[in-house]
Amino acid sequence: MDFELSAEQRMYQRAVHDFCEAEIKPRAQEVDRAGELPWTAIHKMPTLGLTGLQVPEEYGGAGMDTISAAIAIEELGRVCGSTALSISAHNNLGCGPIVHWGTPAQKQKYLPQLTSGEMLGALALTEPNAGSDLANAQTIALRDGDHFTVNGSKAWITNPMFAPVINTYVRTSKEVGSKNFNLLLIEPSSAGVTIHAPEKKMGLKGSPTQMITFEDVRVPADQVLGEEGRGLHQVLATLDAGRISIGALSVGLAQGAFEEAVRYAKQREAFGNKISNFQAIQWMIADAALEIDAARLLVYRAAWLKDQGKSFTKEAAMAKLLASEVAERVCFNAIQIHGSYGYSAEFPVERMYRDQRLMSIGEGTSQIQRLVIAQRVLGEMA
Numbered sequence: 001m002d003f004e005l006s007a008e009q010r011m012y013q014r015a016v017h018d019f020c021e022a023e024i025k026p027r028a029q030e031v032d033r034a035g036e037l038p039w040t041a042i043h044k045m046p047t048l049g050l051t052g053l054q055v056p057e058e059y060g061g062a063g064m065d066t067i068s069a070a071i072a073i074e075e076l077g078r079v080c081g082s083t084a085l086s087i088s089a090h091n092n093l094g095c096g097p098i099v100h101w102g103t104p105a106q107k108q109k110y111l112p113q114l115t116s117g118e119m120l121g122a123l124a125l126t127e128p129n130a131g132s133d134l135a136n137a138q139t140i141a142l143r144d145g146d147h148f149t150v151n152g153s154k155a156w157i158t159n160p161m162f163a164p165v166i167n168t169y170v171r172t173s174k175e176v177g178s179k180n181f182n183l184l185l186i187e188p189s190s191a192g193v194t195i196h197a198p199e200k201k202m203g204l205k206g207s208p209t210q211m212i213t214f215e216d217v218r219v220p221a222d223q224v225l226g227e228e229g230r231g232l233h234q235v236l237a238t239l240d241a242g243r244i245s246i247g248a249l250s251v252g253l254a255q256g257a258f259e260e261a262v263r264y265a266k267q268r269e270a271f272g273n274k275i276s277n278f279q280a281i282q283w284m285i286a287d288a289a290l291e292i293d294a295a296r297l298l299v300y301r302a303a304w305l306k307d308q309g310k311s312f313t314k315e316a317a318m319a320k321l322l323a324s325e326v327a328e329r330v331c332f333n334a335i336q337i338h339g340s341y342g343y344s345a346e347f348p349v350e351r352m353y354r355d356q357r358l359m360s361i362g363e364g365t366s367q368i369q370r371l372v373i374a375q376r377v378l379g380e381m382a
């Protein structure tokens with residue numbers, strides 16, 4: 001067993017870290033305030049592979065391993081939750097399904113646009129009345145000769161306003177059954193597609209989250225991703241991989257808040273002492289160091305299993321569950337260590353606390369992660 005990153009992974013981590021410090025951290029407060037992604041920085045991301053982390057090089061991607069991809073998302077999360085979420089969703093939800101199930105023609109058409117740093121990818125699963133319960137999705141695509149006609153709506157979708165194509169989860173029949181779902185590549189410019197104004201959210205304000213409605217949208221039949229009837233399976237596999245990334249993003253948010261808290265504790269004085277000399281503060285710092293390490297190791301393990309071609313569903317759920325809950329506790333205590341200053345929008349821990357709240361909801365709530373883990377454990381021990 002080897003707990004060291006490879007020399008290549010360490011070099012990549014350093015390069016992304018430096019890029020984030022120079023290009024993203026200085027803009028993070030403004031991203032949150034204005035509710036806009038830092039496009040000047042995003043345009044520069046292709047040189048570091050950030051807009052095509054696991055996309056093959058022939059399509060403009062970096063073709064990286066999953067640990068390197070997790071490292072990149074952690075570094076982004078450390079400085080800006082909004083940017084990290086949009087880039088994570090772009091890579092895992094937008095590019096991932098096309099890389100895995102796209103035909104050569106679909107890959108050639110969409111992946112170079114997606115890796116260009118000019119656009120971002122999106123996956124539309126959630127609906128106003130169906131989030132965790134994906135088998136209850138009602139957006140319907142009925143076959144009509146060489147086309148599908150799509151009707152329905154999706155809610156809470158990351159990035160659609162910047163997407164050349166939206167991987168859209170649809171049912172192809174009104175009947176109940178796991179084989180009645182497809183992923184369809186729908187271009188937002190198609191007649192009948194409406195992308196609504198971004199939701200007003202508690203955090204991650206720079207990352208657009210939008211409702212999409214489909215009214216008699218005609219989609220050519222060759223826009224199905226992969227084998228027909230495999231939509232639910234494809235979505236569950238995509239979420240498994242996405243959870244490694246949300247775990248990494250959570251570790252990044254916790255790491256960023258932790259560093260702010262340590263810096264503040266070493267300079268703030270009370271009762272004639274640096275507050276870092278108080279045991280109560282030291283315990284919060286010790287717990288954060290411990291929990292961030294544990295969460296990061298779970299993220300790396302899930303990523304490693306994926307790279308080995310081994311099953312990683314349970315481990316990805318564990319990583320995402322622990323890391324998101326660690327981010328909550330670490331960001332909470334980072335504000336505590338800052339006292340009133342932590343409650344001020346002038347200090348980054350206030351934004352980090354708001355941003356982390358999504359991590360135990362998106363790509364499967366903590367309850368759903370526990371369900372996934374329990375099902376696997378009970379199955380293994382049957």
Ligand SMILES: Cc1cc2nc3c(=O)[nH]c(=O)nc-3n(C[C@H](O)[C@H](O)[C@H](O)COP(=O)(O)OP(=O)(O)OC[C@H]3O[C@@H](n4cnc5c(N)ncnc54)[C@H](O)[C@@H]3O)c2cc1C
Pocket residue numbers: 089093123124125126129130131132133155156157158159201204209358361362363364365366367368371
């Ligand atoms: C900022 C943001 C970005 C997002 N980005 C995307 C995106 O890009 N694409 C996309 O498709 N979706 C996206 N989502 C949606 C997100 O994935 C869903 O909101 C999430 O999966 C939960 O679904 P829901 O909100 O419908 O909650 P529900 O499924 O209605 O759940 C409500 C509550 O019930 C609990 N619950 C539900 N079922 C069970 C069960 N069987 N056992 C125990 N408890 C249960 C849940 O844990 C939760 O506490 C995003 C959401 C946000 C806020």
